[in-house]
Amino acid sequence: MGFSYDELHIPVMAEEVLKLLNPRSGGIYVDCTLGAGGHAERILEASKPDGLLIGIDMDESALKVAGERLKRFGERVKLIHANFAELDRILDELEIGEVDGVLMDLGVSWMQLSDPERGFSFQVDGPLDMRMDRRNPVTAMKVVNELSEEELRRIIREYGEERYAGRIARKIVSMREIAPITTTGQLARVIESAVPPKARRGRIHPATRTFQAIRIYVNRELENLERGLKSAIERLRPGGRICVISFHSLEDRIVKRTLKSSPELKVLTKKPLRPSEEEIKRNPRSRSAKLRAAEATSTDSGGGKEVGG
Ligand SMILES: C[S@@+](CC[C@H](N)C(=O)[O-])C[C@H]1O[C@@H](n2cnc3c(N)ncnc32)[C@H](O)[C@@H]1O
Structure with a gap:
């Protein structure tokens, strides 16, 4: 074949x-x-x-x-x-x-990246997962919906080296109060709406750094x-x-x-x-x-x- x-x-x-x-x-x-x-x-x-x-x-x-x-x-x-x-x-x-x-x-x-079910990518919509080892109890969904705003800000700043970490963490927390954020596509849209317009036109997608940060945290990389x-x-x-x-x-x-x-x-x-x-x-x-x-x-x-x- x-x-x-x-x-x-x-x-x-x-x-x-x-x-x-x-x-x-x-x-x-x-x-x-x-x-x-x-x-x-x-x-x-x-x-x-x-x-x-x-x-x-x-x-x-x-x-x-x-x-x-x-x-x-x-x-x-x-x-x-x-x-x-x-x-x-x-x-x-x-x-x-x-x-x-x-x-x-x-x-x-x-x-891993191309399988929507694994939830690593915002290019393909899937459940927020990001675990390399599926025995790991910590999923991206848990991280996004359960950590405090401060923790989220720290993770996104430290592991994503994201300058808009504060805005993104704040937006995640305010959106999840309305309804839990459960998919990679949803999270990407939340991040996109949190950053200033000029950051939406950059070379890389505005969610790239935050996704990297959450993945590093979930897998303790x-x-x-x-x-x-x-x-x-x-x-x-x-x-x-x-x-x-x-x-x-x-x-x-x-x-x-x-x-x-x-x-x-x-x-x-x-x-x-x-x-x-x-x-x-x-x-x-x-x-x-x-x-x-x-x-x-x-x-x-x-x-x-x-x-x-
Ligand atoms: C970039 S891929 C490796 C590709 C491989 N060299 C090849 O030629 O196909 C990284 C792999 O390492 C695994 N991995 C990452 N961190 C790991 C860790 N701490 N322990 C064990 N496996 C890990 C991931 O699950 C993934 O399958």
């Missing part, structure tokens, strides 16, 4: 990731954000015939798709439904001490990133590498700071790598991607998590 998995999500900066991660046979690699399995498939190909890939995603539906795609690699793939913040526990349970490479390709996948990075760095064997692709400045700041300040790492990307013009043309969603990578140098971390007290 000509179906390609990359239609579900085109892996971003795949060539650059492969170059930096440099997968080899016999290596153990962790893809912390499996998604549709695009990067994972390439890592498995490059580490033939016996590289092992641990694929983690907190979205069960991603694991289903990736599981199907990666079936042909058999025992070389282990799929884990979990938050990568739990990387330590995950590797302990698999009785794996150290790994050769870790990849994080942050944010949401096209599969920044806390997870901090925890996940810390464990990943501890688990790299000397010479092992970590690659992180981020899509907005809040994430990138954390990645940059963490890689730079880890004494056991040598940063491989002085400046973050960006997708080529050609890639952006082919896949406009890659536009804001930044790729940073580092290599574990110190033999102090040689024993994985047991060492280093």
Whole structure:
């Protein structure tokens, strides 16, 4: 039928990731954000015939798709439904001490974004959800209808870097007093009506930043990133590498700071790598991607998590 998995999500900066991660046979690699399995498939190909890939995603539906795609690699793939913040526990349970490479390709996948039922997007109307992990009790609907105006303002300002956070929070609270805000389309219209007219004519839709903020809050994205990075760095064997692709400045700041300040790492990307013009043309969603990578140098971390007290 000509179906390609990359239609579900085109892996971003795949060539650059492969170059930096440099997968080899016999290596153990962790893809912390499996998604549709695009990067994972390439890592498995490059580490033939016996590289092992641990694929983690907190979205069960991603694991289903990736599981199907990666079936042909058999025992070389282990799929884990979990938050990568739990990387330590995950590797302990698999009785794996150290790994050769870790990849994080942050944010949401096209599969998640384009499915109205998941409620991530204001482009397609759907219930306000935004949970990557559907076991999470906190939905966007709860956030929008139950948090105080002050909390909303803080979240929208901090996680959305939105200059009109105050107006937007106020409008949300006044509208929800009339009737609960239940869909992504409704919320987008409320936001649009809260910002001044000039902000409605900008390059990006006026709801973009607020949607980003609520998504980050619902999924605790920044806390997870901090925890996940810390464990990943501890688990790299000397010479092992970590690659992180981020899509907005809040994430990138954390990645940059963490890689730079880890004494056991040598940063491989002085400046973050960006997708080529050609890639952006082919896949406009890659536009804001930044790729940073580092290599574990110190033999102090040689024993994985047991060492280093
Ligand atoms: C941008 S997509 C990854 C796409 C993938 N690299 C590919 O080539 O298809 C990000 C994925 O990471 C997952 N994710 C985001 N944060 C996560 C976390 N803290 N723990 C586990 N999975 C996470 C999302 O559910 C989503 O499926």
